Amino acid sequence: MERPLRLITTSPLDDLARTLEALLVVASQPLSVEELADAAEDDSARVEEALELLAGRYEEGRSGIVLEHVAGGYAFRASRDAATACSRLFERPVERGLSQAALETLAVIAYLGPCSRPDVARIRGVAADSVVAGLVERGLIAESGRDEGGAIRYRVTPLFERVFGLESLSELPRLDDLGGNAEEIRGRLEAIAERRPA
Amino acid sequence: MHVRELELDLDAFEGPFDLLLTLVLREELQPRDVDVADVVIAFVERLAERDALDLDACGEFLVLVGALLELKARELFPDEEVELGDLDPEEAAEELARRLEEFRRMKEAAGWLSERLEHEQDRFFRLGPAPLAPRAERRIAPQQPEALVLAMRTLATEPPEVSLAHMGLRFPPVAQFVERFRSLLRRRRRFDFEQEVAGLPRVEQAVAFLALLELRKSGEIQIEQAAPFAPIRIARAEEGTTQPAEEGDSSWNARSA
Numbered sequence: 301m302e303r304p305l306r307l308i309t310t311s312p313l314d315d316l317a318r319t320l321e322a323l324l325v326v327a328s329q330p331l332s333v334e335e336l337a338d339a340a341e342d343d344s345a346r347v348e349e350a351l352e353l354l355a356g357r358y359e360e361g362r363s364g365i366v367l368e369h370v371a372g373g374y375a376f377r378a379s380r381d382a383a384t385a386c387s388r389l390f391e392r393p394v395e396r397g398l399s400q401a402a403l404e405t406l407a408v409i410a411y412l413g414p415c416s417r418p419d420v421a422r423i424r425g426v427a428a429d430s431v432v433a434g435l436v437e438r439g440l441i442a443e444s445g446r447d448e449g450g451a452i453r454y455r456v457t458p459l460f461e462r463v464f465g466l467e468s469l470s471e472l473p474r475l476d477d478l479g480g481n482a483e484e485i486r487g488r489l490e491a492i493a494e495r496r497p498a
Numbered sequence: 499m500h501v502r503e504l505e506l507d508l509d510a511f512e513g514p515f516d517l518l519l520t521l522v523l524r525e526e527l528q529p530r531d532v533d534v535a536d537v538v539i540a541f542v543e544r545l546a547e548r549d550a551l552d553l554d555a556c557g558e559f560l561v562l563v564g565a566l567l568e569l570k571a572r573e574l575f576p577d578e579e580v581e582l583g584d585l586d587p588e589e590a591a592e593e594l595a596r597r598l599e600e601f602r603r604m605k606e607a608a609g610w611l612s613e614r615l616e617h618e619q620d621r622f623f624r625l626g627p628a629p630l631a632p633r634a635e636r637r638i639a640p641q642q643p644e645a646l647v648l649a650m651r652t653l654a655t656e657p658p659e660v661s662l663a664h665m666g667l668r669f670p671p672v673a674q675f676v677e678r679f680r681s682l683l684r685r686r687r688r689f690d691f692e693q694e695v696a697g698l699p700r701v702e703q704a705v706a707f708l709a710l711l712e713l714r715k716s717g718e719i720q721i722e723q724a725a726p727f728a729p730i731r732i733a734r735a736e737e738g739t740t741q742p743a744e745e746g747d748s749s750w751n752a753r754s755a
Contacts, residue, residue: 383622
């Protein structure tokens with residue numbers, strides 16, 4: 301039986317990896333494994349294997365391009381080494397100048413969303429209308445139905461996850477781990493109450 | 499001056515102030531419909547009519563209008579599930595602590611996000627609208643353009659010319675049968691037409707019949723037929739009984755008939 305002689309053996313995943321590379325370089329937002337598998341007409345398990353191969357090739361420090369797992373999908377970004385050069389040429393309109401109020405509102409919506417402006421206002425103690433409008437404009441939050449009272453509810457977008465470099469919202473620190481000094485607040489309030497004449 | 503008797507003329511209500519409060523408390527009048535500013539203006543106008551300031555009246559009015567405002571405020575924000583004012587001090591402190599705690603958590607979360615943003619400052623990535631192709635409803639099987647060309651080529655071929663050969667009827671000349679019958683009658687006195695033309699095509703039979711008529715016209719033959727559809731018998735004409743044929747009739751043929 302005659303066979304063509306092959307001097308270099310290529311991994312069977314190489315073709316798939318090349319296709320994924322091409323898809324990722326065209327995409328302007330993270331692509332999920334399912335999207336990649338559909339486009340490449342291959343099965344998810346093989347796509348994940350090929351992505352692992354690519355992740356090795358495009359890891360920080362090896363190339364100007366880095367493959368990252370972010371916002372529920374995979375995307376190429378510039379390596380951190382090139383950040384300074386990038387910043388000379390490119391603007392970052394989404395996250396530029398986010399105010400403290402905007403960050404607090406984002407936090408409320410990220411943790412408790414979908415939630416309405418009154419929900420945000422109740423927690424922050426001030427009206428949230430303009431802050432919410434600003435976040436919608438930046439694309440960090442988006443409308444997500446209405447509550448029983450008819451108020452529009454908001455949730456954070458995949459862009460939020462991408463900007464903050466989160467694989468998913470589950471990467472946010474647990475709410476229970478935050479506000480660790482709750483006991484301290486309680487103690488202070490009790491002290492004030494005791495000092496008041498009964 | 500009795501504040502309770504202050505006459506009001508509002509959009510939603512007309513009458514003394516204490517009746518207004520009674521109606522609101524009985525929920526017969528919606529606080530949201532009461533313009534509190536108009537009530538205050540009415541009181542201030544009444545106050546201005548007097549020389550001396552009636553402090554008692556002012557105090558009473560403040561209490562009443564304050565109550566009205568609180569009712570209105572509560573009605574406008576019915577969702578507030580816990581009214582701090584309704585709680586005893588201990589519960590109120592607990593509720594306040596809970597809210598502060600919640601806010602403190604969110605503030606820390608915001609701080610975490612801020613740090614994260616700082617840390618991600620050097621992550622640059624492509625941003626922009628991602629016009630993903632609409633999902634195809636179903637995939638079309640791969641096509642071969644050559645097959646399409648072949649099909650087109652077959653369709654584009656000129657069809658073979660249709661033969662009209664069978665359309666033209668060919669008639670043997672009448673004269674041919676005239677001669678044939680004459681020579682027959684030279685050998686025999688009489689003959690049977692059907693017998694003579696049997697086996698010939700219909701067209702030739704018709705031409706043969708025309709030849710008969712021609713011979714009859716020139717008086718060369720006699721034709722007998724016993725009955726319609728009976729055999730046609732032909733006999734040589736007797737000398738002297740025949741009429742001479744007219745000149746030029748020999749040009750008769752099937753087509754001109």
